[in-house]
Structures are given as structure tokens and as C-alpha cells.
Amino acid sequence: MIYAMADLHGCAEQYFEMLQLIRFSKEDTLYILGDVIDRGEGGIKILLDMMRRPNVVFLAGNHEQMAVKVMKEIVESPPGMEDIILSEDHLLWMINGGDPTKKAFCALDKKRQQEIIEYILSAPLIEELDAGGRHFHLSHALPEWDESGLWEEAPWSEYLWGEPGYDKVYREDTWFVTGHIPTGIIDPEMDGRIIKKNNHIAIDCGAVFGENLGCICLDTMEEFYPKGQEEKQ
DSSP states (O other), X not given: OEEEEXXXXXXXXXXXXXXXXXXXXXXXXXXXXXXXXXXXXXXXXXXXXXXXXXXXXXXXXXXXXXXXXXXXXXXXXXXXXXXXXXXXXXXXXXXXXXXXXXXXXXXXXXXXXXXXXXXXXXXXXXXXXXXXXXXXEEESOOOOOOTTTGGGGSOTTHHHHOOOOXXXXXXXXXXXXXXXXXXXXXXXXXXXSOEEETTEEEOOOOGGGTSOOOEEETTTOOEEOOTTTGGGO
């Protein structure tokens, strides 16, 4: 089976619970659509687990983009000097919840730090695939809708920071799976739940803000939420 989830934001307990819930095996593939790190405490732990699984496909998010710039500075800094990095990139990362990720990253040896940097830098922005008789486009975010079709020519940053037009059908023959924006912001009535409408599937359910971690099986369109979270709704 093929699964997708996004915006784990350091929620390691929910991540491992989800793997058990979907009975994730070597025969399955899991796409994680960015923002694994920051805000929560377990982002580096999740990344290290993902790195050892060949059937986990990681797509970059805007938080990884912010983090990797500073991670490279940390690796190049003399020992004990990590906390005096005062670049604009560092300040932006800290403002957006990077502190727990930075602490966990700094606790690793240089070899493992470099492996994480290379893993993030190798992550694609977009994947397209077929499953269950449907065609899917997967990315962390999407450009805003443009009726002229120019949204397809948007800069790559829009696939990290963009805000899709969920009220518009981008393509009749494609389902667009994205994270980035918690579903409760898109539709307050769907807070903590996956949204499927207008050929969009929004899967950032706001786990780090106390809502569900959501996962969808692209073969069947079945939704999964860790035990004890569904009952909150």
C-alpha cells in the first residue's frame, strides 16, 4: 500500500504509533510531505528513523529549508560556538520553532549531522504517482490558483511556502496531496481531520497543536488517526 502524511513537527510518539496503526511493512511505501522537524521535540528522532527506511520517501518542507541553512553553519562552526550563530537564517529558524531541532542536532556527532544535511538536501519537492486508479501530485505546498495555468510555472519556493486554492480544481485528472496549512485553518469544521475536496487532499491535521496526526492510504483513500485521537473530535 502507498501512504502519505505530513507536518509531523517533532511528534515522534504519534509517528511511531501511526506506523503501527497502518501496519507499515517493507512492501508498503510512505510519503512524508515535509515539516518533519521544529516546534515539537522529536523531529531529529523521526528523521533518523526515516533515513534508515528505504521505503519512506521524504519530500522537503519549508521548515527543512530553513533548518538546513543553519545546520550547515553549525557543522562548519568550531565546537561550542553553535549558540553564537546570529545570521538572519538562524533568527528566522528560531522564530519558527527551530530551537528543539537545533538542540537535538547539536547533540549528534559531525558525521551524523552531515548525513542529515545530505538527506534533507536530496529530498525532492514533488512526486507524481498512480495508485488505486487515480493520479496523484504530492508536495508540501502548492502555488495559488491561476486560471491561466501559470501556477505551474511558479517558483520552486511556492512548493514549500505556497497556499493552494482549495476551492478550485487544479486538474480534473489529478489529486493534489499537500500539507503546510493545518486543516482547521482551511475549514474550522474539519479541525484535526483530513480534507478531501475539489481534487485536493490536505493532510496537515495540526498534530503539534494538539490535534490529530493524519495519514491517508492513496490506494483506498482510507484515513488513519492514532488511537485516542479520533475520540477527541
